[in-house]
Amino acid sequence: MTGEAGRPRDPEVDRRVLSAAAEVFGEDGWGRFTVDSVARRAGVGKASIYLRWPNKKELLASCLEARITPVADIDTGSVREDLVRLAEQMLTAFFGESGRATTRLLLEADRIPGVAERVAQLRQAQVLAARAIVRRGIARGELHGGTSVTLLLDAIVGGCLNHALAAPAHLRPQVAAGLTDYAGELVDFVLGAVTAG
Amino acid sequence: MTGEAGRPRDPEVDRRVLSAAAEVFGEDGWGRFTVDSVARRAGVGKASIYLRWPNKKELLASCLEARITPVADIDTGSVREDLVRLAEQMLTAFFGESGRATTRLLLEADRIPGVAERVAQLRQAQVLAARAIVRRGIARGELHGGTSVTLLLDAIVGGCLNHALAAPAHLRPQVAAGLTDYAGELVDFVLGAVTAG
Incomplete structure (x- = not known):
């Protein structure tokens, strides 16, 4: 494999994305929860998120599971x-x-x-x-x-x-x-x- | 006065609008709370709402006060x-x-x-x-x-x-x-x- 998918994942990015996901969901709710808004809040590219989570449901579920x-x-x-x-x-x-x-x-x-x-x-x-x-x-x-x-x-x-x-x-x-x-x-x-x- | 503003207000419309406002707010939250969506839910024209409440904040406040x-x-x-x-x-x-x-x-x-x-x-x-x-x-x-x-x-x-x-x-x-x-x-x-x- 080459490209971003071949690089080892950076746990700091995971942490920042999950934390941004909790903030966006907390402030705006599911109705306005988008991969785009989480990426902007975390200061990462959308590709970095899609590399880890296939869609916004999985992203939110992962964020919540880490927090319960x-x-x-x-x-x-x-x-x-x-x-x-x-x-x-x-x-x-x-x-x-x-x-x-x-x-x-x-x-x-x-x-x-x-x-x-x-x-x-x-x-x-x-x-x-x-x-x-x-x-x-x-x-x-x-x-x-x-x-x-x-x-x-x-x-x-x-x-x-x-x-x-x-x-x-x-x-x-x-x-x-x-x-x-x-x-x-x-x-x-x-x-x-x-x-x- | 003439026109709608001159007619006596129909309390049934008030009731329906306030009930629709509670439903819309409950389901979608403030971010998606609009006079338009409340009017549609209540089955009344937007004008009937603006006749009673100057804006959506007053409409929601009135709805909540009636319910607390x-x-x-x-x-x-x-x-x-x-x-x-x-x-x-x-x-x-x-x-x-x-x-x-x-x-x-x-x-x-x-x-x-x-x-x-x-x-x-x-x-x-x-x-x-x-x-x-x-x-x-x-x-x-x-x-x-x-x-x-x-x-x-x-x-x-x-x-x-x-x-x-x-x-x-x-x-x-x-x-x-x-x-x-x-x-x-x-x-x-x-x-x-x-x-x-």
Whole structure:
């Protein structure tokens, strides 16, 4: 092979393109998401993108998959610690550099053909892993046997969501700086309803 | 005056236009929100819209104001009852006919000039009214004195948000049918953490 396709790929270009894709999607949504706009934002040629991704759906899917952290890895042996890490992950997803893309996904994922299915799978895996955290807590006797897994997770995951979405633009840096403290406080508050003992 | 401007306004046209505006905004967002697309969706002429609203910002603001319910009216004398009504209102906003517009507002409101300020004011009023619900509960001795107003509301408001956003498209009718039950269950769950006595 000769030409660009024969050269080793530059991981820095991958990183820049994926980061630009998250920005463009976050700001403009799927309706205006084009390979052209991502190339311009990343400062690379369109050919460099098509060399790596066959079309814009694959580009967006790849960008999102790189940004959705697998909850499955959380298993510290303590339900409080697991839930605090889960809350921190969620808050980081909403306040990090791809925060706007994360929020937009909530709204648009189900309407993007080819992306919807993959995001739904990742989400389903996250939900199952989060439910497993609570079930292990019940099995270890840390939580009441009758604890509602759904309500507990709605309160914690939703609390993070509301904390992130309700923050006015000018307060976001301040709120972002307090994420770790907030995660601990929210989990302790909600666990107050269901802690065995 | 003569001509269309002299005829009495037809409230049915107002209703149809505002409902079409919520649909167009919910589906396509501000980037593609035009008087033309709203007129087509409502099945009215553009002139009928311009007769009522000078531009698309005023049209969208008017549509959203009609759809954001004032929490201020909730004051039953019982903190549980107030919170259940608050939760029902939120869930209805997300599952009702303008649900998608409500969700999209969360994401885009701060980027729509002329609309951002009015939505921010309405939200601020909602937050203050919700905080007042909790404070009255503390004052009446229904909740512990040290109850965190912020955490309690994040858990309940966020729980509703998560319940609404996490519902897969094919389960939405089923979830929508159980909204009232869910509101009561969520509030009772969260109050378990802070009920005095």
